[in-house]
Amino acid sequence: MTINIIKNLISLYKLVFINNKIYLFVSLWHIISNAVAPFITIVYFKYLLDALQFGYGLPYILKITIVMIVVNLVVTNVQIYTKSSTTLYSKWLLVPLTAMFCKKSIDMDYNCTEDQSIIQEMNRASFVLANGDNLEKYLAAVNGIFIAIIQLVFITYLATLLNPLMIIIVLAVALINAVISLKVQKKNYHIHRESLPIDRKWRYIINLATELRFAKEVRLFSLKNFVTRKGDENRAEFFSYFDKTNTNERKGLLTSTFVNILQEIGVFVILIYSVIFKGLTIGNFIVLMNGIRQFSVSFRDLFDHIVNLYTISNYVNDFFVFMNRKSELRATSKNIFIDSGSAPGKFEFINVSFHYPNDPRMILKNINLSIEPGECLVIVGENGAGKTTLVKLLMRLYDVTSGKILYNGINIQDYDYDSYMNALASVFQDFKIFAVSVHENITFKDQIEPDLYVDSLLERNNLLEKIQSLPYREKTVLSRKFESDGVELSGGQAQRLVFCRAMHKNSPVLILDEPSASLSPIAENEMYIMFSKIIKDKTTIFISHRLSSSTISDKICVLDDGEIVEYGTHSELLNKNGLYHSMYEIQSRYYKETV
Incomplete structure (x- = not known):
């Protein structure tokens, strides 16, 4: 699984590099600004309390306060800009990925369209695209991992200078929480996969009520109650899976909360002991207390991001498994071409x-x-x-x-x-x-100027008079799905x-x-x-x-x-x-x- 995650990361970031290099630059500043942000106030209060304890004077206090405000403003602005930019760019990445998915679906061997196992594989692959938040969360998890690692390295260095025991306690608690979170997410993924066929049936039931191809049968056979009953049965089955997910998450949250309370008590006792018996200054007390809390938060974030990466990587993996599916029909080709416009063969x-x-x-x-x-x-x-x-x-x-x-x-x-x-x-x-113009239905190309060949085809098929009577002639859209003045x-x-x-x-x-x-x-x-x-x-x-x-x-x-x-x-x-x-x-x- 770890190998798949790394392979998926490499594959995805290759696409990012090809389609949107600026995302990588913005992500770098997003990582730096978010890694630094929590320590601005921690460091400030350490120097502020030391100044008060040792009487450094008002000018010194004003100086460090002004520096803190300026740095905080700069970092906050960078955070805001990079957050919105990384979100925007990650959503934009769905465009080339969706184009790739559509091309692959069209190039897929026809026999695959009649194989339910491959159809389910394709549906799982499309989940990354249909639920755009997945891709955003996946890329955010990668950034979050780098942010957490930088913070943990800094806090570990700081704490080992003062009291290494607290790092061991927090690390142990973080590992316990990570295991709990991993189990919850893994179970949720399996529950979700089990619910996918039910969700497909739900979309089919909605189509029964809304699509034109079913409109006559639905009305002539009075299928309102039938469709409603099928929908109720489907949602009841779906929400049973939803309830399983909620129950699973609730158990995990309660367990993590209990472990975190034990950690807070243990850290507080060690710090009070250090102040009373080992001469720990108030400034260093605040740095350690807030640093350990931040260590706990960063470590929890690290594993949450890893778990998110692991969970969403299942869907990303489904996407790349589908994208890497080889065409058996194309594999036999010996690159012999038939000339365009050639005469009929035998x-x-x-x-x-x-x-x-x-x-x-x-x-x-x-x-x-x-x-x-x-x-x-x-x-x-x-x-x-x-x-x-x-x-x-x-x-x-x-x-x-x-x-x-x-x-x-x-x-x-x-x-x-x-x-x-x-x-x-x-x-x-x-x-x-297709729900496009008459001209596009025939040529699958945009009509830039009048097409005499298309007109001749329409005339030979006794359609020219009909098409010329339409509101926009060859540019009339042959559907009312998207255009109110479309024609059926x-x-x-x-x-x-x-x-x-x-x-x-x-x-x-x-x-x-x-x-x-x-x-x-x-x-x-x-x-x-x-x-x-x-x-x-x-x-x-x-x-x-x-x-x-x-x-x-x-x-x-x-x-x-x-x-x-x-x-x-x-x-x-x-x-x-x-x-x-x-x-x-x-x-x-x-x-x-x-x-």
Whole structure:
């Protein structure tokens, strides 16, 4: 654990040095001013009482008083400035750390997003960022340790000249208090970790009541009482952990208070004895009494800061463990790049089998498939046949369990990961519209001037007229979450916007995963007519359980229970009178009845 704390400190202060060097300079003056501050009055009263006891006169008293006031004013001002500055800079450090965390979350392998142990690791890592006081306290603890060490060195030197026994007493008491505090903090950390899943459920319950995606179900099924009951149960469970923390801290505080009272009695007895029998001066009595109290405070502060460092280091460690997680998908890269704007290539699935992590069930079994450059392949099958999984492998969201997938004769695992991703554009069934402008939703860039290419995409997707009717045209924000004059597009309009996004990427490969799932037969037919125009000169993989997609296909691949059971053109598969023919006949009757 000590090694982890040191490693975390080094890692964090490297980031501080890179992002905010002035913090280190301000921290140095913060340490010096706070280390000196308690001794100004202690030293002053020693000289004041000696002056009164030995009759040094009024001029001497005025002189030392003026010096004390000036020094006190200077030190206090430095303390105030450095305190506010270190607080500000430590909060500002959250900005680059949050940026790092977000980038790492996006770069994280997709399979990690479905692994609950890694999701919990990510949640623990985000605790440092979500609770900004943790980082502030962590850096403050480091400064506090240096302050306490300087004070302890000075007081130890002073006390050993007068009465070393008191240092032994205070040191023993401080060690006892440190052990008590360490046990309390350690137990609190474990209690907190146990409560994290409950807190995640609480956020989910709040989302049920507030987020638009749940709004219809919550109202139609009158879920007010259901949500409230779940919330009450969750908070009751959460506060049981909160009560454990309070009880733990209360026991620790009572024990420490009792030990401190014993220390005060012991020190006072030794000092009175020294005054009566060993000729200790009143000035030195005051210096020792206040010095020992300060020693006790400094030692307690030292261990409190160490304990805080130890406790918060657990969260900081979680952060760096997550940040140091390696991408398995990127690790196989041989730095082969796909040129931007290159022509479509050929895909080959060779004996591909796959099962998901921690689930031995084979989802795909010995898949052999070729997709020619510029070809439109439609993959059909019932739910659970393995259609989406096959495409996840092609998109390298997962790597194959066995076999290989080639693109232009090269294993896709050998390509630079980001370069390969740039060769793919996709439209998913559960596509997302972001709470940014129309232009940013398509290009993910700020609109500085009119973009004719974006206008042409909107026109080709029958959206230009709609977008030009919006309050700020392409600059209109597509959400009311943050903008009162934002706009929510209809489902069909939003889907056409996502098609514009995929086309704007200008990738040689286009992947469409159930894009017509929520459309009526008529709207679906219009979509296919539009698709037939936009997929020219692209390799297109189309996943659907609706066979109307066959109208735009060159080849059709039929999956059943993770295996390719039929492959060919629409006409060839109908003539086989197999699974495809049966599915097509059933769906054709539905379309005739619906239309």
